Amino acid sequence: MTSNAQANDPPSLERHFGGAEGLLPLWIAEPYIDIAPEITAAIEARARVGWYGYETRPQALADSFWAWMACRHNWDGTDLHTLVSPSVGTSIGVLIEQFTQPGDGVILQPPVFTDFKTLVASAERTVARNSLVLTDDGYRLDLADLETKAAEPATTALILCNPHNPVGRVWSAAELSEVATICERHGVFVIADEIHADLTLHQHKFTPFATVARGTGVRWAALHGPIKTFGLAGVCDTLVVTDDREVADAFEAKSSRLHLTRNNVFALAAFEAAYTTGGAWVDGLLSLVETNAQLLRDKLPEPIHLVDLEGTYLAWLDLRDFQLGVRELADWLAGAARLGLSPGHWFGREGAGFARITIAAPTEQIEDAIGRFVDAVDRVKS
Numbered sequence: 001m002t003s004n005a006q007a008n009d010p011p012s013l014e015r016h017f018g019g020a021e022g023l024l025p026l027w028i029a030e031p032y033i034d035i036a037p038e039i040t041a042a043i044e045a046r047a048r049v050g051w052y053g054y055e056t057r058p059q060a061l062a063d064s065f066w067a068w069m070a071c072r073h074n075w076d077g078t079d080l081h082t083l084v085s086p087s088v089g090t091s092i093g094v095l096i097e098q099f100t101q102p103g104d105g106v107i108l109q110p111p112v113f114t115d116f117k118t119l120v121a122s123a124e125r126t127v128a129r130n131s132l133v134l135t136d137d138g139y140r141l142d143l144a145d146l147e148t149k150a151a152e153p154a155t156t157a158l159i160l161c162n163p164h165n166p167v168g169r170v171w172s173a174a175e176l177s178e179v180a181t182i183c184e185r186h187g188v189f190v191i192a193d194e195i196h197a198d199l200t201l202h203q204h205k206f207t208p209f210a211t212v213a214r215g216t217g218v219r220w221a222a223l224h225g226p227i228k229t230f231g232l233a234g235v236c237d238t239l240v241v242t243d244d245r246e247v248a249d250a251f252e253a254k255s256s257r258l259h260l261t262r263n264n265v266f267a268l269a270a271f272e273a274a275y276t277t278g279g280a281w282v283d284g285l286l287s288l289v290e291t292n293a294q295l296l297r298d299k300l301p302e303p304i305h306l307v308d309l310e311g312t313y314l315a316w317l318d319l320r321d322f323q324l325g326v327r328e329l330a331d332w333l334a335g336a337a338r339l340g341l342s343p344g345h346w347f348g349r350e351g352a353g354f355a356r357i358t359i360a361a362p363t364e365q366i367e368d369a370i371g372r373f374v375d376a377v378d379r380v381k382s
């Protein structure tokens with residue numbers, strides 16, 4: 001498996017890490033390996049058609065997605081509304097606009113994917129923090145605090161991340177049911193970001209929020225697509241799924257008002273190829289991630305630990321024993337360890353003392369990263 005060197009363009013490295021010399025970058029949430037050859041072939045075939053005009057095929061996208069979901073996750077959602085959206089961020093932005101008001105509180109569960117906060121704040125809504133709790137048994141939802149936050153009259157939505165970036169939890173059906181019940185009780189709209197759904201490890205199973213929401217009366221929309229699983233963020237098409245006709249209509253109305261409904265011919269080709277032919281490639285990716293996670297578990301030098309990883313290819317490293325401030329830890333990672341990772345505080349103050357490393361990468365690169373940690377730790381000791 002070769003590394004996908006394109007993933008780290010120099011301007012981006014310069015912006016985030018000051019262009020540190022000899023940095024090993026493993027910080028973007030995408031596979032650092034060649035994407036499935038079937039997808040490349042489909043894009044090449046589409047390019048050879050020589051016609052790049054208007055092409056809309058949302059039904060083909062929905063059909064390939066639902067066939068994939070039935071096969072990989074035993075989830076039949078063909079009775080749900082399935083809408084196409086350019087990106088997850090677009091979908092969250094539109095849902096916030098349509099189902100909350102300026103000044104409303106939107107619950108986030110930090111440490112969590114950085115864009116959520118930006119999307120909430122830029123829409124002039126307020127972040128209501130329902131921080132995750134790190135127990136001896138891994139990260140847990142703070143359901144009592146969720147109840148309190150949801151009960152506040154200004155709170156109208158929750159952005160749920162399942163599986164969770166960056167802490168790697170795959171929320172269980174029981175946990176998600178509690179979320180659905182609490183949100184229904186307080187009229188909180190659930191935006192379930194399920195973009196990492198396919199990336200579950202070992203015995204962990206992805207539970208679609210749709211399945212726990214059924215019959216509860218909670219209002220929800222779930223966000224899906226092949227962009228994270230298959231490394232397709234640059235040829236993006238994603239989906240919004242909901243059981244609520246009003247939600248679907250409101251989403252479509254806003255999307256068409258802003259002309260967000262236009263399809264990209266290459267994205268259409270990539271999306272369909274991913275879901276119709278990408279199964280074996282994803283199996284390979286998951287076993288690579290499991291191998292790399294095991295390496296981290298076995299070989300990371302004390303006092304660095306891997307937080308138990310249930311899903312996603314984003315490993316969450318606990319470096320709190322160094323007792324460094326957030327700036328110092330970021331400098332140590334890029335400067336002493338020469339690793340381009342995402343310092344934990346990027347994901348909220350709850351992430352202080354942690355770092356996220358993308359492990360959908362060739363095993364030699366993960367070995368290299370571990371070696372860099374070993375050298376940097378040795379220098380701290382000497």
Ligand SMILES: Cc1ncc(COP(=O)(O)O)c(C=O)c1O
Binds near residue numbers: 195233
């Ligand atoms: C949970 C989650 N949602 C959304 C995104 C980004 O999706 P998009 O680029 O389609 O906005 C990411 C990217 O890392 C992510 O991890």
